[in-house]
Amino acid sequence: MKKVVLVILDGWGLAPAWGGNAIEMSETPLLDEIWRKYPHTALKAAEESVGLPRHENGNSEVGHLNIGSGQIVFQNLPGITTAINDGSFFSNEVLLGAFTQVKQNQSNLHLIGLVSDGGIHSHIDHLYALLEMAKKQQVQNAYIHMITDGRDTDPMKALSYLSELEDKIKEIGIGKVESVSGRYWAMDRDKHWDRIQKSYDILTQGIGPQSLSVQKAISENYRQNKTDEFILPTAINKPESPFVPIADNDSIIFFNFRAERTRELTESLVTHNFKGFDRKKKLQNIYFASFAYLDEYADGNLVKPVFHRHDINNPLAKVISDAGLKQLHIAETEKYAHVTFFFNGSREAPFPGEDRILVHSPKVATFDLKPEMAADDVADKVMGAIGKYDFIVCNFANADMVGHTGNIKAAIRACEKLDELIGKIVSRSIDKDVVLLITADHGNAEQMLNPNTGENYTEHTASPVPFMMISKDPNFQRPLRQAVGDQTLKLSDIAPTVLQIMDLQKPMEMTGESLIS
The missing domain is CATH 3.40.1450.10 (BPG-independent phosphoglycerate mutase, domain B)
Incomplete structure (x- = not known):
């Protein structure tokens, strides 16, 4: 069994480089190296793949529900x-x-x-x-x-x-x-x-x-x-x-x-x-x-x-808890509900053995005024916890929250800050022999201009998102599955992947499949 750290880069989509793609316009040498060096793939994070109608962009709530539940959760x-x-x-x-x-x-x-x-x-x-x-x-x-x-x-x-x-x-x-x-x-x-x-x-x-x-x-x-x-x-x-x-x-x-x-x-x-x-x-x-x-x-x-919630049984956090293992869920204010309530299958209370850390977001009118947000504090907490918990999930809100402002220069600063912090988390994870998984819940910062009009585009996107697996263990350096033909890789495949790494049984409710080939 390996310990796992799951990092969710909120709003970090994959798209070709162009003048509206703040991610590709950013200097991100560490993430670029990770993509080249370690196993990676792309996941669908919108439309039917996450339980939304066709042509519907992904969003944070839906993304975290699908990631944490290991199944496609059909939405309201x-x-x-x-x-x-x-x-x-x-x-x-x-x-x-x-x-x-x-x-x-x-x-x-x-x-x-x-x-x-x-x-x-x-x-x-x-x-x-x-x-x-x-x-x-x-x-x-x-x-x-x-x-x-x-x-x-x-x-x-x-x-x-x-x-x-x-x-x-x-x-x-x-x-x-x-x-x-x-x-x-x-x-x-x-x-x-x-x-x-x-x-x-x-x-x-x-x-x-x-x-x-x-x-x-x-x-x-x-x-x-x-x-x-x-x-x-x-x-x-x-x-x-x-x-x-x-x-x-x-x-x-x-x-x-x-x-x-x-x-x-x-x-x-x-x-x-x-x-x-x-x-x-x-x-x-x-x-x-x-x-x-x-x-x-x-x-x-x-x-x-008016409408009642669909109950999600046996989300990832419960499976880890039932195994008697320790876990930590951490994010700043803007995304705290996502790594707790939504990630846990719309459950408010933590599971036994689950700790939570809320890092307060800066009090600014809009986050382009402080694109770094509270990312440094979140990263510090994660760094201190790696190796102490069997599973950690954390969210970095920057690419999404700054992306929503339409300020491309600020979004570039946000992405470059994340690259710096991810580099530190990678080093600590390797030192502690922990498997690090990096992904996103939906796209945003990769499209900040309307390609037809040139006006600011502040919405989410339907772009695929990255999934990367970093480990010094050769067992987790094998290529990940890639989408071939009609096959779709999606956010609900992440939880089964985590369970495989942790050597835990996947419950029958999880319809996703491990990304490890």
Whole structure:
């Protein structure tokens, strides 16, 4: 049995060199040497290979779920879309309960969510289905609180989505966009409560910037060089149609289906003893339905899950734990949930023998201001742990988080910092006779420009990702499997590879295959 260190370079995709590929533009001599010298292959990290629809880019949550579970985990997006198409969506008891609440109380329905077709946190088609259902249920008022994207979509596409939404509202005959906010504010996940408060104050009282129309609000932000992600929370308020805030006895449906960026806004709206900031207005008797499944509200009292989570049995971390071995999961704030909750098959609590280290991300507005992020601290913790644990998984967030800013120069700095740190981890792993595996969860920094327009491209990609195996043991210097013909190598093949190295039995739930030939 060998000890294993698994390093996940978040957002590090494989693509040909060109002017938008920050990874290939970086000086990465150590990673280049590893690729030449040691066994390596490429893995699919998007679309059907990770349980997403065709043409859907990969993402961190999906990537870590697939890596840690050793199986293709089918995602919420296609599941919800299937429910809409087969009609079961429209008889969902939790959704029906939201409509019953507003009819019984003669109150209002509020639909909150990311309005885009990015497919990472939400999909605009799901909003349309909610409007159709509200119309069928004879709800009188449905107010939409539009969160703009600009991160999983083009940076300035909100007006296009708004136009499409308004056409749909006219077609269906119900709905009104009542507020707009960039996801930077409404979808924070790092306890920047000042950001959430701006959204909360708009939603509950209309306190903050005002505009006569959504178009004007977005256009004014564009004039101030704020792209969709950063649009200030704004109430749509005009004399003939005053802003309608969320009030007591209302129903809220939060139609984002990924949990980690719904938690904070949800907590501020429903929790009785909330401590994040001083709420000027506290809501009473709210019916809150969430497309995302949140473990902390599993009893269904404060938040009612519209869809239930698919349980993943025997993920990699559990197999290692059941063998009585020690493991460490480590990342900085931005990716901590990914190496713990998602990697462990959507399980919050650690398994026996599992230690966790959270390294705090720097408090900056955007990570191009500090492309190194907390990578040095993460690397130091990993270096100190190598040899002490049977298995270590760590995530370096830089290529993804800096890639999302669209700042190519900063992304190059981020990649070069990672190269420096990976070199140190390689040396320590070889010294301790530990097998080091280096991979990624999805692509990002390899495409930072739109090849058709030359504009910034801040989304994830569908690129394959690297997989490298470094060891001084000849048994782990054999070539790795390569994709041949119709054969696909994918992220779910990583866990079986780890188990083979550690000489542990692969459970029947793991459908992936070891990459060691």
